[in-house]
Amino acid sequence: MNQLDCKGRTAIVTGGMQGIGAAIVRRLESSGAKVAIWDLDGPGKVDVSRHDSILSALNKTIGDFGHIDILVNNAGIAGPTMPVVDYPIEEWERVIRIDLNGPFLCCRAVVPHMVKAGYGRIVNIASIAGKEGNANAAAYAAAKGGLIAFTKALGKELAQTGVLVNCVTPAAAQTAILEQVTPEFAKFMLSKIPMGRFVKVEEIAALACWLASEDCSFSTGAVFDISGGRATY
Secondary structure, three states: OOOOOOOOOEEEEEOOOOHHHHHHHHHHHHOOOEEEEEOOOOOOOOOOOOHHHHHHHHHHHHHHHOOOOEEEEOOOOOOOOOOHHHOOHHHHHHHHHHHHHHHHHHHHHHHHHHHHHOOEEEEEEOOOHHHHOOOOOHHHHHHHHHHHHHHHHHHHHOOOOOEEEEEEEEOOEOOHHHHHOOHHHHHHHHHOOOOOOOEOHHHHHHHHHHHOOOOOOOOOOEEEEEOOOOOOO
8 A cells, every 4th residue: 555644634534434434544544644533423423414513523623633634524325216206305305414515514614724724635525426417316416416516616715725625436335325225226336337346445545545635736626536437527
């Protein structure tokens, strides 16, 4: 594994207790960063869809680390797989609340601290579904598509502040979120990947860690595909 220099850096990773988030935590820590995990399953039980929960976690993180250099917005859910006309309204709202509102609320809270310091790296974990859409997964696709657009907008807002904002659009990975969809839907997603396999969480973590490092210095508001050849633009 190639090493990136994140010594002296402090990071927040949402949804960092398992799957992609846990892999990103491991990669950042192996590169020298100190990492705060914001997760409902973590000891602090941080709910990224609630402003008050984020502010409480932010105060604790700053108290523990003194500053924040990196924010990785990874927490998310897949939601049910069914046609739009059958999609429960409360499930649509839940997916949007966690997958799109969550990154907005986290950025809204953290960005002022990064701007004041003149340095920051924000990495949003979106999805190839946000670019292409997946039938019977409209809420997830809409949330991730919104996260891509949010990344572009915030990247432009902060372009001259030293705070860079980018997103990653992976194809499906073999994680717990894949267990939320039907076996038929998982098979459909696999069939769309030319390399014929799901992406490994360690592969996503390697890209996310580079985007979180000083080596990433002239990319902002950008979308980085890691889709095994699925992406067409």
